[in-house]
Structure formats: C-alpha cells, structure tokens
Amino acid sequence: MKKNFLITISIIIFIFFWITGIYNQLVNLNENIKKQWSQVENVYQRRADLIPNLVKTVKGSADFETNTLNKVIEARAKATSIRIDTNDLNQNKINKFQNAQENFNNSINRLLFIVENYPNIKSTQNFYELQNQLEGTENRINIERNRFNDQVNCFNSYRNKFPKIIIANFFSKFQEKGYFQSKKGTENAPIIDFSK
Template identity: 75%
Template sequence: MKKNFLITIFSIFIFIFSIILWISNIYNNLVKLNENIKTQWGQVENVYQRRADLIPNLVNTVKGSASFEKNTLNQIIEARAKASSVSINKDDLSQNQINKFQKAQDNLNNSVSRLLLIVENYPDLKSTQNFYELQNQLEGTENRINVERNRYNEKVNTFNTYRNQFPKIIIANFFSQFQEKGYFQSQKESNKSPIVNFSN
C-alpha cells in the first residue's frame, strides 16, 4: 500500500514538473521572440531618426535658392516636428500604435517627396553638390527604412504565429507583454499607379 502511494505521489510530482518545464519553455520562447521584436523596432527607429536628421540639412540647402517656395519648406519642417514627436513604447507595439507612428512618418515622407518634385523646376539647385549628396543620402535612407520595416514585419510574424498557436495562446494571454504585435502596412492608395502628366 505504501509503495503504491509513493509511486502515485512520484508520478504526480513528475507530471507537475513536466508541465512546469513545458510552460517555462513556452514562456522563454515568447520572451526571446518579444525581445527580437524590440531590437528590430530599435533599428526601425534608428533609420527613421537618420532621415529626420538629414531633412534639416536638405531644407537649409534648398533655402539657399532665393526664389524657392517657402510654404513647402514650412510644411516639411512641421511634418518633421510631428513625426519626431510621435513616440511609441516598445512594450506596446500594437497595431494601433504602429498605425499612429506610420501615419506621422508617411506625412513626412509625402512632404519630402513634394519637395523633391518641386526641385525639378530648379536646375541650378538640383545640380549643386550639397543637394545631390543629400538627395542620395535621403534615397539610401528610404531604402534602409524599407528593409528595416520588412525585417520588423518578419519578426512580428514569427512572434504572432508562435503566440497564437494552441495551447501557447493560453499561456501568452496570461502575460500583458505577449499581446499580439502590429505590422507596418502599405499606404492606402499605394496599389494605384501614379499618373504621369507632362502637359504642364
């Protein structure tokens, strides 16, 4: 009788220990995947900051052109200020927060794109070495932004896929830091081809 009791207690102990190990393993994997997302988010912020740092130099170079449109420059300065003021807590990378960040960055991107289009009408400005170098750096930064956003989305996909599998989702829902993360998405209307019109 005593032997059966000890075997039962030992079996229960092994079962509980196995469950604890299994939960610990899932928790540790969630932590690792979550930290990967935070690290990649830092990279995304770095490339956006690089772009924000380049814009004042670009604006100052363009300001040197006497007849340049001041309204466009003011819009860029305002858009940069708004984009820089949007701060996201990397512990809350929900879809709503990512959309808020992306909207501010898209507004800045649209302003810079308008500036570069308007500059086409100023061949003297376009040909200056400073402007040429800044434009190239800005284009390179936009490419880096795209690469880092894609990497971020890959990390989010890995995390969300792992956390949403049953029964891992039950464990993930016990901890607030393991909520589903948001993706960067393409701009609305980005699937429509731009209209090119040289009649003006």
C-alpha cells in the first residue's frame, strides 16, 4: 500500500515537472517572438521616421509632382497606424501589417523613381545620405523579418510536436504564430526599361 502510494506520488511529481518544463519552454519561445516582433516594428518605424526628412530634402531641392509626395505621406500614415498585439501574432494580422508596409514601400519607390528624373536632387549630399539610410533600413527590415520568422519557426515547431501540442492548446497565448511571407509575384524578376 505504502509502496503504491510512493509510486503514485512519484509519477504525479514527474508529470508536474515535465508539464512545467514544457510550459516554461513555451513561455521562453513566446517571449523571443515578442522581442523579435519589437525589433521588426523598430526598423519599420526607423524607415517611417526617415521619410519626412527625405521628403523635406527633396522638396527643398526641387519642385516635383505633388501627387506622389501626398501618396508617400498617406502611405506613411497608414503604415505607422497599424499596431499588432504581440499576444496575437496570427497570420491574418501579420499579412495586414505587411500589406501596409508594402504600400508604403511602393510609395517610396515611386518617389525614388521621380528623383531619377531630377538630377539636381540626386546631386545634393543630404539626399544621397538619406537615400543610403533608406537602403540600409530596407536591409535591416529584411534581416529582422527573417529573424522573426526564425523565432516563429522555433516556437511553432516546438509547440506542434506531440505531446507538447496538448499542453500548448490549454493556453491561448501559445497558439500558432504567423510568418512574414513574400508578396505574390516577387518570384518574377523585375523588368527595367530605361528606353522610356
């Protein structure tokens, strides 16, 4: 009787520590995702903060199409208005954030295209410096997005293995996380035509 009781208590203690270990590992992985998401938002914010400086420099150096400038400003406002709760990083919300950032990026590309048509803008040192900052920021965004996807992969791989998925499903904060995904059509190389 006493022996069976000790075996039962030992099994219960073992199961308790085993579940606690899995829970704590899920917490660590989940916190890594939140931390990396903050880095992603940080580099996107850096880009958004650079745009007003770029626009002021370009505007001060040349008089160009106001419509494009307004689109850049509108896209920046939309891109910076989207906030995602780090406790709910599902695929739909990641896609919404990513779409706003892609629209912002398209506006930047239009602005840079216009600048190509205004040689006096390109010749200013400030513009070159800000343009280099934007390129560096785009690289940082790519790096941080990749790191975020790596963290999501670690979390999702760990949580979805049996029997860990059973424990993870008991807690809403351990739901599967969403990834950044490439935009449709990015597998096709862009066509650059300088003849026009």
